[in-house]
Structure formats: C-alpha cells, structure tokens
Amino acid sequence: MTDTDTPPPEPTVKPARRPLRDRISIVWVVPLLALAVVIAIAWQSYADRGPLIEIAFDNASGVRANNTELRFRDVRVGLVEDVAFADGLGKVLVKVRLDQAVAPYVDEDARFWVVRPQVTTQGVSGLGTVLSGVYIEGLWDDRPGETVTRIDGLNDAPLERVGQSGLRLTMRAADGAALTENTPILYRGVEVGRVGTPVISEDGSTSEAEAVIFEPHDRLIDSATRFWDTSGFSLSLGAGGAAVNFSSLASLVSGGITFDTMLSGGTPPDPGAQFTVYPEESEARASIFSSDDAEALTISVLFDGNISGLSAGAPVELNGLRIGQVESLGGRVDEDDPGDSTVRLAATLAIQPARLGLEGDDGPEAALDFLRGQVREGLRARLATASILTGGLKVELVEVPDAPAAELSEPEDAPPVLPTTDSEIADVSASAEGVFERINALPVEEVMGEAITLMRNANTLIASDDTRAIPGNVNTLLSDAGAVPPRLDATLAELQTLIAQINEDALATRLADLLEEAAEAASGVSTASEGVPELVARLEGIAANAERVDLDVLAEDLAVFLENTGTLLAQDDTRALPGQLNETLAEVALVLEQLRDGGVVDNAVATLDSARIAADTFAEAGGDLPGFIAEARAVLARANTTLEGYQVSGGLGRDARTALREVEAAARAVASLARAIERNPDSLIRGR
C-alpha cells in the first residue's frame, strides 16, 4: 500500500516477514503462563511468609519440625520449621514461622509454652494433644509491637488463660503454710485466681509463687487483704469449743487459698505486690495488726513484778478493741524512776494508729497525743487474762476513774511510758485454790465424829432386843412410810410359824402315813389309773415346800433393813446435816418406841394371831385330811374289792372306772389346792 505512487523499482523480492503469530506457536503461552504462575506463587508465598522466631525451651518433647503448630486461641498461627540446639546445648531452639497477620503482636511480652496432656488434681488438660500431638500455645496482648526474633518459652502454661487478664501478685508462704502449684484462689467458694509454680525465695526462708487474680475479681484485693491457706482441714480447740474447718472437698485434696479484706480503706495493690499466705484464718486476721507497712506507735509499760503469761504478740486492747500488740518483753531495774530496786516487767507495745482511727503520716504522733490526753483523764495499762485455758495475758488500757494523777512519761531516748494500774488476772489456779480452801474449812472432823456417834447409836438401836424382836414390824412401818417392802415378808414369817406349828402337831408324820396309805391306794389302783402317782408327787412337793420355809427369810428381812439404814446414812444430805439426822434418828427412835409402846405392834401381833388361828384351822383341816385319805382309801379298797369281785363281769367295769375317775378328780382337787398353797401361801390366810 505504501509504494503505489512511486514507480516500482525492480523489487528485491524478499519473502515477507511473516507475522510473529505465524512463526511462533500460540502454545508457547502455556509455559509462559505456567512460569508466570510459578513466579507469582513463589513471590506471593515469599511475601506472605511471616518472620521466623526462635523460642527457647528447656526441652522440646513432642515438638516436631514441619508438624507442630503454634496456636493462639486455638487457631493455628504458625508452624515449627526447625528444632535445634542453642549454643552450648543449654536450650532447645524451636524455630517457628509466624503467620504474617499475628507477627506484629508477638512482641517481648509474648509467652509461649508447649501444651501437653497433663493430669493433675485440678483436672485433665491437653487431652486432645494425646492424639494430635503437642502444640505450642502462644499468648500475647492485642497491642502491636516489635516482633521478637528470639524469646524464652515457659515450661508450663501461664496462670492466665488466653483472653483472661488479671492482677499479678507474689505470694509468700508464712511459716506453716504451703504453696502448691496451680492451687485455686477461692473467694466465697468461687475460684477467682490461681497460684503458679512455687519457688524458694531468694533468702531461702520461705517459698514464693506468682499468683493471678482474674478480672474483675482483682478489685477485691487491696493492701488490707490477707490470704490464708484453706487446704486440708483445721482443727481448732479454743474457749469457744472445738471446730473442724475445711472449705471444700476440692481444696481438701488439692489445696486452696482464700482471702478476705480485713479492714476498709486499703489501697489497691501494685501489680506484683507481695502478699503473705498464712496457714490459718485466725493468723491471717491477726496479722493485720502487725502489718509492717503501717507505722506503729511504740510505747512501753512497766508492770510491777514479773507475771508469767504475757508474751510478745499478745494483744493490746483499748475498751475491748484491739489496737496493737506487745512487741517485746524485758525486765528493767531502774532505781531512779520507780525508786526501788525491784525488777519490773517492761513491755514494749506497738500501737497501730490506724486502729484508733488516726491515719496518715502523722498517725503515731496523733496517737501519742491522744494517749497523753487519755492518761490525764485516767487511762492506765494493766494486765488482764486473755485466755482462761492457757493463762495467757494481754495488756488492757482502761480508764480508771479514781486513779492517782499520772502523766505519760516521755524519756529522751526511750519510748514513752504508760502508767499502770492493778492487774486484773482471773487466775484459774488461784480460783481452784480458793475452792480447795473452802473445802478445807469445812468441819469434816466433827461431821465424821457425829457420823460415828450416829452409827453407834444406830447400832445400839438395831442391836436392842426390841428392835430385833420386831423386824417385821419395822418392815411394815417402812412399807407404810415408803410403800417399799410388801407385807408378804411378815406373812411369810407367820407362815413359817404356822408350818412350825404344823410340824409340832406332827402333821408331817401323819401326812407321811397318809402318803404311805395313799401310795398303797395308788399302787392298788395303779393298773386302772396313772393319775394317782402324780397326786403323790404333788403331795410330796407340798411336804418339800413346807420343809423349805425357814428362818432365812427373816434374816433377809433384817439384812434389807440394815441396808436401808446404811443407804440412809450414806446420803450426802445426811453427811451435810448430821445434827438433823441425829434428830431425825432420835425421832425415829422415838417413833419406834411409841410404836413399841403403842398399839401398832399389838395390832400386828393380833393380826398374826388371827393368822395363826387361820393356820390352826388349816391344821385342823389338815387333821381331817388323813380321815379323808382314809375314806378315800376305804373307797379305793372297796373299789378294789369290787373290782376284784367283778373282775370277770365286764358290765360293772365301767362303773368302777367312773368311780375311779371321780377319785382321780378328787385327788386332782387336792393337788390343785396344794399347788395354790405352794404358789401363794398367803391366800390360805387371807382367803383369796
């Protein structure tokens, strides 16, 4: 197109340059594209690659290169690229490729630890890592900083959980308290914090541990907060009784620390502030008064004499309010001031101005002013009993209204001296001594003498024939007065007499004959009836019983009486009031005499006589018994004869058997009578 105007020269025919498109295949685009993609990807990954940081661990158990992840809030934010040793093999360097996104936040404050499965008393953690393998957990704040290149990893998980912030404190174990790793800090039973791994403090005197109080509970802590150990259980034995304390089963197993704010007006603590963990709540509460931070006013008191029981740490109370404690004790001989050469107990007291409501820098001075004024008004120090059980003493500041005028003496180079007044010591041993003294003062000798006299009188009384003659009467009297001994005793005695009389009447002999006859009769009819031997047996029983009644009962009665008398004499009242008893006994004797003189005995004798008559009647009845038996024998004999006579004739056999049955019934009646007498001989006399 371009050379149409000019006459064409002989064209040098050159083959036209074919377009590039014809010479180069379009397919070349593909490798170029691939190359471009590769380069782009390489660049991209290089550009996206986060920084490589080195975390130094003591050991790297379970950490594997290209496998172990770095996680933040359980999201993977990096990968371990290499595990190597630091120079000198002292540490393991885990090189972690961070994700670009989190790299700015991983600054000097970042903390790293390896999450491994752990089984503790607090529970099981990191269980997932059993299967998945360990991972490295990172914790950092949300403020970007300069990315670290090398940082030390923690051996254990830090106290705060991810996303949880709190107040860091340093716990220091007091004597007797123990800090345990991962111990929960409980407040009203709620876990508000945690104790880290305890280490021995630098001076080696105790153990220290980091602790964290999670937000928002950290505002519960101020400078007046005291911590104490609630692990295990405590058994306290005091004036208020015994108490067993343990806060929860969990803390029993794994330990626990709790706290309380003892005073108001504490200041919020600085992070890392040091607190002491006391072994017991009481100690923690007591410690508020010995806090080192508050400046105490030191005064001294001179007590006359050295009274044991006061010790350093004893409370100082003003009107029952504890305002300080005894700092130190010592003796002092000061011939100038008190004016003599006795050794006095010099107690140095530390008064907490804060407890008097006087706070601030000039607290001690203000407290001294206050005391100075109060001493003029009559404030005095004295010793008082702090505990009756232990005999411990405390120092009390009391107002003594009519105290002799005194001033708070203020020596140049010594603490001010507070005047004293008489101690008020409720001494247990003194009280006990007083009790014993009173006991001693009792007229024991006279009492004993009177008691002996009384015994002798009583002996005479008892030994007198009259008394012996009427033991049953006395029994009756006592039963009437106290309704104690039954009349049976007397009745039995009478029955004995009765039996004796029966014996005199040779009833037994007759009875024996009768029994022999009955035995014959029984043997005669033994083929027809077997009930008669039983009758015999019962009759023999009667005889045996009759023989068994003897004087033992009487003796027993006497013994009972003597015992009663003895009991009476043994009573405390009797001892306490020997004179009265004497009188009473005299009255008793009088009564007995009256009884003897009066008709009561006669009445009793009459009663016995009537009983005797009744017995005589029975004896007569007993006398009739042989007749009855004889009759029975005759009947039996007749029956026997009849039986013999009509042995062959069976028709009369039934009549004979009927007769025999009647005899048997009669015999049974006798037996039952005998049994009744045996069971209740009284009924014979009383008729029921």
Add this chain to the structure above:
Amino acid sequence: MDLPQGLTTARARGLVGCTRCTRPSPAGTRTCPRCGSPLRSRDPKSLQKVWAWWLVGLGCYIPANLYPMLETRTLVSSQSDTIVGGAIDLASHGNIGVAIIILIASVLIPVGKFVILAGLAIGVRHGPQISDHARHVLYEVVEYIGRWSMIDVFVVAILSSLVQLQALATITPGWASLFFALSVIFTMLAAQSFDSRLIWDTAQDAPKNDKP
C-alpha cells in the same frame, strides 16, 4: 529412504490427508471437503507446540515428585508420602508388586514419555538416529500409553473419596496429585501436538517442513 517398499507419502503424491477423517484431498485444498477441517500437509509449528507442552509437562512433573501425593491422617498419626517415597514405603512393607506398578505408572512411563518425545522432536530437526518406522512405533506407544499415567491420579481420587472416616482416618490428595495430573495432561498434549508426518519427511530429505 527407509520407507517400506512401495510406500510413499501423501505429500509426494501431491495429496494432503485430513488428520481428522483421513480423507485425502489434492494438495492446496484448504478445508477438507468431507469434514470441513482445515487441511495442512504439515504443521509447521508442530515442534514448537511439542516443546512448549513438553516444557510445561516437565515443569509440572518436578513438583509432582517433590510434594506429597497422599496425606493420610489417622487417629494417631498423619503421614504424607511423595510418589517415590510411597513406593519405597510400600516396598519396605513387602508390597513389592504394588510398588513396582506405582513406579512404572508414575515414574517410568512419564519419564519415558519425556525422553521419547524429546528424542522424536530432536530427531525431526537434526536427523534421526533410528529408523523412521521405529520412531513411528515409539510415537504410537507414547500416544497410547500416555493416558495410563493417569492411573495414579485415579488411585488418589478414589482413595480420598472413599476413606473419609472423619476423625478415624482421612486421606486427602496432596499437591503432587494435581501437578501429576497436569503433567500427564501436558505430555499428552505434547504427544498430540507432534505431527507424526514429520517423521516421514526426515526420511526423504533434509527437513524442509514449511509450505502449508
């Protein structure tokens, strides 16, 4: 001149064969009267295409061997194997047969394809070292066997779709499987781009390939 006796090329007869429907047309015909495909006696850019695809294929084959082919994640462990590593692993566990199959399908065949294709392309330009017929046979073999390289990719695809037992065991294809598949595809394209008729031209004279 190695042509078997009595055989001559279409080009020598002034014909151009349709590569699609095989109908011979007189030389110079632009499109096949039967199927309408563009007709060319020779593809002048064939070698370029071959080399282009070959390069991409080789490029893909490198990461296919460096990256893991399979990532097996079981309850207690996760394992990722490259092609060769997996074969060695299998062999060490006694599955020598399977290992050999994998090695043949994943290493021997692809590498052989690269070598053969390169050899054919070089032979077209610089003169053959072996007979035309042998070259043609090689080309046929490459064409035929190329698709079988995909067997590895199929194994990965089947395993990773079957073994998905959540936490117990999962198998996921690694990056290598993608690259391997791409490599196979590109080598197949390279083999296809190779205009086998060029083999015969070198048999007759020095390569004067052009002239559409």
